[in-house]
Amino acid sequence: MSEKVLMKGNEAIAEAAIRSGCRHYLGYPITPQTEIAAYMAKRMPKIGGTFIQAESEIAAINMVYGVASTGRRAMTSSSSPGISLKCEGISYLAGADLPALIVNIQRGGPGLGGIQPSQSDYFLCTRGPGHGDFRLIVLAPSSVQEMADLTSLAFDLAFKYRMPAMLLADGTMGQMMEPVRLKEEKKIAAAAPWAATGTKCERPHNVINSLYLDPQLLEKRNIERFERYAKVEKKETRWEEFMTEDAEYVIVSYGITARISRNAIMKARKAGIKVGMIRPITLWPFPSAPIRRLADQAKAFLSVEINMGQMIEDVRLAVEGKAPVELCFRAGGMIPSPDEVFKAVKKLARRK
Secondary structure, rough: OOOOEEHHHHHHHHHHHHHOOOOOEEEEEOOOHHHHHHHHHHHHHOOOEEEOOOHHHHOOOOOOHHOOOOOOEEEEEEEEHHHHHHHHHEEEEEEEOOOEEEEEEEOOOOOOOOOOOOOOHHHHHHOOOOOOOOOOOOOOOOHHHHHHHHHHHHHHHHHHOOOOEEEEEEHHHHHOOOEEEOOOOOOOOOOOOOOOOOOOOOOOOOOOOOOOOOOOHHHHHHHHHHHHHHHHHHHHHOEEEEEEOOOOEEOOOOOOHHHHHHHHHHHHHOOOEEEEEEEEEEEEOOEEEEEEEEOOOOOOOEEEEEEOOOOOHHHHHHHHHOOEEEEEEEOOOOOOOOOHHHHHHHHHHHHH
């Protein structure tokens, strides 16, 4: 491990991707993630990598498809409207069982919205961003250190399960600066046996494709894919618990709002209100099991989000009606303060 350095979240993602073996970045600038592209433009030529600023987001994701089909580590990054444009290509990646990393540093919406931070792409990313039956592994960092660590993890999981992975953060996380300890560079093995690398007449052709005109074959492929997704749910679900042992009220929050919620929890504890928190680290697979377990002891749950209420649906599904689930939110690029979260907790406690 290296010494700690002060970095922006976006820069930490880019450097961590390089140290994870990524040598192909294909993207298009959009606020608030452009520092990722700028960092890659500077670093890739120095290490023998490829940086391409594509003519559009659509072109960028299809270039990722091309690189991923060779078994190499490729990534793209964008922000909310740009991710919408990439959705068709993401579906093609999933349909061809190709590993790749997509980074989404969210901004407010819908439409062009604004350039302020948001968590309003939760539905888009966790439900399968694109047409057809598929999933992405979605990782949500809450610090610059996790921006780096989860970038590395996202690549590893993508290749382990042959599926796209997404790092989902908001504009605050991308722009904030914190000390980060970067891992040593990984030695990446040669291209996987499924990759399209040329046969040299020594093996059968590997065909990378997402088109299946035989409906029975397409059904078979989809079922096989979801069997793989079930393994991801069983083995790769990640979360953090904070002061949940005796919690009568449980906050569920991720990313920057989880950090804000920690301050609110400490204030509530001083006021005699027993509050804890589940912080999802994987948004898909969603950590339903620990929430379901806490539903047996908690009087109520509070979903804290920077949107009009999206993750709250998954929280309610996990709670299974055992306790009420309320929402504390800001939208349009506004972020809830610790005092606002504390007031929402107090309101819950008064009701019970």
